[in-house]
Amino acid sequence: MSSKKIHPIGVFDSGYGGLSVLKDFIRLMPEYDFYYLGDNARAPYGPRSFETVYQYTLEAVKKLFDLGCHLVILACNTASAKALRTIQQKDLPKIDPARRVLGVIRPSVEAIGEHKLSGSIGVLGTKGTVLSNSYPLEIKKIYPKLNVVQEACPMWVPLVENNEYNKPGADYFVHKNIKALLKKKPDIDTVILACTHYPLLENKIKKYLPENIRLVSQGAIVAESLKDYLHRHPEMDKKCTKSSVYKFFTTDSPEIFKEHGKIFCDKINQVEHIVL
Secondary structure, eight states, rough: OGGGOOOOOOEEEESTTTTHHHHHHHHTTTTTTOOOOOEEEOOOOOOOOOHHHHHHHHHHHHHHTTTTTTTEEOOOHHHHHHHHHHHHIIIIHHHHOOOOEEEEEHHHHHHGGGGGOEEEEEEEEOHHHHHHHHHHHHHHHTTTTTTEEEEEEHHHHHHHHTTTTTSSHHHHHHHHHHHHHHHTTTOOOOOEEEEGGGGGGHHHHHHSSOOTTEEOHHHHHHHHHHHHHHHHHHHHHHHHHOOOOOOEEEEEEEEHHHHTTTOOTTTOOOOEEOOO
């Protein structure tokens, strides 16, 4: 089978949001092969325990390894927050020390350094990401003097997935959460969108954020970070095949995945059902 010769970069998310990151990967590195796996049957991961998210994420990573991936990106903030470190430290040495799993939190936090800081930064994320405290912990490692305030936005993902993100009803929730964030710390000058669904709400977010506040959106940042990673690790770059093959897998209905996924990425063609 020709598929055995393909060694794509694996992209994993619990659902659809990671497709917004994949879209930027393809835009920046169209020649690379990518396999996207969405665990839609068990989404959302946000409310689940650390142990459950770790177990589910590990199953998905192993599946992508089985499909020929040497490098897997967790394009999911919850999986990056609750599973990445354990997989990197505990599982990879046993599975294959030459394989790699990377997340989206570290590149997003590193991007803060490009902005002039007032000393306060805001994080907008899902309840699971906010409760995990992953962003404040990661930010403190690199920028120990920064004040970090977070705001959970439970309605934003449903608005995007139900294709309501461009409609007037979305304004109420976007305005409400931004107002709540700024009330906690009015001098914020940078806001991280800590969910891969949120770039689709970017126009509305900018509408309610003061103009002096910089918005850090993950897709482009994580894509630049991946390109840089492959440049710095030529041994991994050589393992990644480059024939512009993009394949999509879901643990739920391929038809539903195709319908909802097109909101995030226009490259979806064939979708296969997969069992983890």
